[in-house]
Amino acid sequence: MAVREAQIDALANHLVQGLVDRGAVKPKADLKDLVACVVELMSENFETEAKIDEEADQMAEAEARRDTRLDVTRLRGLIRQRLAEKKNFTL
Numbered sequence: 001m002a003v004r005e006a007q008i009d010a011l012a013n014h015l016v017q018g019l020v021d022r023g024a025v026k027p028k029a030d031l032k033d034l035v036a037c038v039v040e041l042m043s044e045n046f047e048t049e050a051k052i053d054e055e056a057d058q059m060a061e062a063e064a065r066r067d068t069r070l071d072v073t074r075l076r077g078l079i080r081q082r083l084a085e086k087k088n089f090t091l
Helices: 005-021 031-066 072-086
Strands: none
Touching: 005 031, 031 072
């Protein structure tokens, strides 16, 4: 499921505003700048996850063509975990 820019923006706004409202963060920059930073980080994260998913799909499908007895869904999950570990990425 792809996350749209509007959803990321809304989530980032909610996150930053919630942290400020609870006093967990005392902003030294304009809130808009903080939100923009969070949006950028979240977008990069979702993009990296999508790339890992795509690579895992391709690898699992290739293996499944070689051995039809394989559980493609389970294999995809295992490949996905390994790729994430290699990239030091938390799923």
